[in-house]
Amino acid sequence: MIKLMKYELRKTWFTKLILLGITAVAEIIYLVGLYTDREGTMSAGITLLFVLAIGGLLVIGLESVLVLHRDMNTKQGYMLFMTPNSCYKILGAKVLECGISILLTGAFFFALGLLDLSLLFARQGMLNTLWQQIQSFLSSLTIYGRPLVINVSTISALCFSILTGWISTITTAYLADVISSSLLNGRKFNGLISFLLFVALSWGFSELNTLVTHGITDTVTMLWIYGVFELVIATVMYFVTAHLMDKYLSV
Amino acid sequence: MITSKGLTRKFGSKTAVDNVDLTLEAGHVYAMLGPNGSGKTTWMKMAAGLMKPTSGEILFEGTPIGINSRRSVAYMSTEPYFYTWMSVRDVGQYYQDFFDDFSMEKYRILLKDMELEEGMKTRTLSSGMMAKLKIAVTLARNARVYMLDEPFNGIDLLARDEIRRCILQEAGPEKLLILSSHLVEEMEAIADRAVFIRQGKLIEVRDLQEMRETDQVSMADRYREIYGHAEG
Numbered sequence: 001m002i003k004l005m006k007y008e009l010r011k012t013w014f015t016k017l018i019l020l021g022i023t024a025v026a027e028i029i030y031l032v033g034l035y036t037d038r039e040g041t042m043s044a045g046i047t048l049l050f051v052l053a054i055g056g057l058l059v060i061g062l063e064s065v066l067v068l069h070r071d072m073n074t075k076q077g078y079m080l081f082m083t084p085n086s087c088y089k090i091l092g093a094k095v096l097e098c099g100i101s102i103l104l105t106g107a108f109f110f111a112l113g114l115l116d117l118s119l120l121f122a123r124q125g126m127l128n129t130l131w132q133q134i135q136s137f138l139s140s141l142t143i144y145g146r147p148l149v150i151n152v153s154t155i156s157a158l159c160f161s162i163l164t165g166w167i168s169t170i171t172t173a174y175l176a177d178v179i180s181s182s183l184l185n186g187r188k189f190n191g192l193i194s195f196l197l198f199v200a201l202s203w204g205f206s207e208l209n210t211l212v213t214h215g216i217t218d219t220v221t222m223l224w225i226y227g228v229f230e231l232v233i234a235t236v237m238y239f240v241t242a243h244l245m246d247k248y249l250s251v
Numbered sequence: 252m253i254t255s256k257g258l259t260r261k262f263g264s265k266t267a268v269d270n271v272d273l274t275l276e277a278g279h280v281y282a283m284l285g286p287n288g289s290g291k292t293t294w295m296k297m298a299a300g301l302m303k304p305t306s307g308e309i310l311f312e313g314t315p316i317g318i319n320s321r322r323s324v325a326y327m328s329t330e331p332y333f334y335t336w337m338s339v340r341d342v343g344q345y346y347q348d349f350f351d352d353f354s355m356e357k358y359r360i361l362l363k364d365m366e367l368e369e370g371m372k373t374r375t376l377s378s379g380m381m382a383k384l385k386i387a388v389t390l391a392r393n394a395r396v397y398m399l400d401e402p403f404n405g406i407d408l409l410a411r412d413e414i415r416r417c418i419l420q421e422a423g424p425e426k427l428l429i430l431s432s433h434l435v436e437e438m439e440a441i442a443d444r445a446v447f448i449r450q451g452k453l454i455e456v457r458d459l460q461e462m463r464e465t466d467q468v469s470m471a472d473r474y475r476e477i478y479g480h481a482e483g
Contacts, residue, residue, distance in 0.1 A: 003348045003349065006348075007345070007348075010336070011334065011336075014336070075328065075330045075331065075332040076332055076333070076334055076335075077332075078301060078326075078328055078332040079332055079333065079334060079345065081300070081301055082299055082300070082301060082321060082326055083321065083349040083350070084318045084319070084321040084322040084349065084350070085318065085349070086318055186262060186263055247303070248303060249303070250296075250301065250302040250303050251301050251302070
């Protein structure tokens, strides 16, 4: 499994390096703005970092789906599928590598955000005032109509639900892609059908999750239940997808 | 060693392999022969576990093709299949990571024989060099079954001699070699049995020595008889 994960990482390494490179540039822009007191430059850096944090998580997930697609639809897939590994192991390595990459990327940008915020406070010497302003802003936020109280518990639950939610979306995309490449292979509009299937499944799971979390007033509890539900969906998607690969996939 | 029973593979309305019953035994080198589109590659891909049959089954030592057979079967596709980011060294490392029977030492010797360098990037290799690399990495496995699809494609005469020598080195009483090629005369020097396939159907499996003695025909002659007649 570790070896499979190593090669999954290698396949996406270049994109991750580019992401890291652009992040370094954005960080430099931010720091230059901060230490030369140019608010415009600093804002540009912050905006770019924010976009990279969200975009980075999206790109890692999307690339993972593209890599699976390439493995199933090009001759390079022979490299993977001729090895003595089951489809459960092959897909498991993909899910794990993608999940860990998303987790680490999220953690990296979160840590970078905290660091940059600390530098800003230290530079401007108004730590308490700024922190109060930020808290005041955050307290005005709501999630699913519920007030968002920012503390460690909320942040943990939020991160967990975002992570599992995104992984569940990715595994649903895996399933749609595997159906397109196996059961629908060679048929007209297989790409469109699998895309519509992905949209329908994602919508269905979202509705189901809304039902499951309905009536829970505590935001943190709601986020944890939401996250666990998404994890269950991701697990079910993984097993169904691996089963289809095992039974029907030809590369 | 490898047996297919009623093996059929369809692509839409086209039947690439049609109800093929075939048993290939250890200790032999089989030449799988037939014109383009006769089903050789499809049969091999099913034997390698890369393609699922539409119906029928294919067995390796009595059990369906799967994870265990992939440990013992070294398959070389006719198309290039290495990841484009790989160097020649990476290809060897990949095989070492996944196949217990792979020998890095043997791989390096074969690379030297094929005049390939470990630092070369696979995406920059010519078709001939790519063909040599595929041969080198496949034969560096101490597999029980070697399936080489068009091993001489894109390879010059001198390199072909080298490849023929390398392939024959792998032959042995415990091993099964299956080769497909359009170069029938080339195959005659390597194989001791021939599998003739036409339009997805198995025509016959012949022992070449016996065929030469009883029918007084070479493999190439028999090829002309079967396919020349069909095409005419």
